[in-house]
Amino acid sequence: MFENKIIKLRKLSTNDYSTYHNWRNDIEVMKTTSPQLDIYTLEETEQFISVIASQANAKGYMIEHKESGQTVGIVSLINIDYKNRSAECILDIGARDMWGKGIGTSAMSLILGFAFYELNLHRVYLQVFSFNERAIKLYEKMGFTHDGKFREAIYRDGRWHDTVIMSILKKEYLNKEQSDL
Template identity: 80%
Template sequence: MFENKMIKLRKLSANDYTTYHDWRNDMEVMETTSLNFDIYTLEETEQFISAIAAQSTAKGYLIEYKETEQTVGIVSLINIDYKNRSAECVIDIGVKDVWGKGIGTAAISLILEYAFNELNLNRLYLQVFSFNERAIKLYEKMGFIHEGKFRQALYRKGKWHDIVIMGILKDEYDQHFVK
């Protein structure tokens, strides 16, 4: 369940802050995923990862690339609402050398399977910056539907950008993946 041919997912722990710290401070990595485009101290990253690992409404997993046995990113379900059976999906591939190798697809596939078949959620949603066309194409390929946008909600590199809201329902996932 937590692995496929390409990757393994390992539960995030409070001790994983050193792994995430370099990605969090790489502007090229965070440019397309982080609202808070800033530099963080090691202590701030430790507090951030500890908070995610301790939340009952979040499930975070490090992505390990089997070919190199390297930890290359993180995929999480956050803002889990068990009553209404929904959660937000977040992914960062922090190792730039593996961009474009299908790791995002593999990780989203595993997190969708986990969310719908293990946690019994009905809806996953995500936010993606309108200029991140590669991610939008990935999410569309994985069955996510455009639900709306926050217009001009992000100022990056001297321009305003929309934040696109996308979602997928359990029955859409079943139609897309379950044969």
């Protein structure tokens, strides 16, 4: 369930702070995913990871590339609302040398399977910056639809950009999965 041909997911632990710290302080990595571009101390990152790893309404997983054994990113379901069966998905590929190698598609496939089959969620949603065209194409390919946007919500590279809201429902995921067979 938590691996495929390319990657395997393992539960995020408080010991992952040093790996995440390198990505969190890489402006090139964070400019497409984080609203706050800043430099963080190791202690700040350790505290951040401790909070994520201990939240009852979140499931965080480190992404490991099977061939190299390298930890390459993180995928999480956060803000899990068990009553309304909904969660927000976050994906970061922190190892830049692994960009464009199918890691994001593989991770989204695993986390959506987990969300819909194991957690029995009805809806998974995400937020993505409008200039992150590669991520938007990935999410569309996975079956996400555009729900709307927060207009000019992020300021990057001297310009205002929208934050795009996308979601996928369980029935859409199951239909897409059947059509991909």
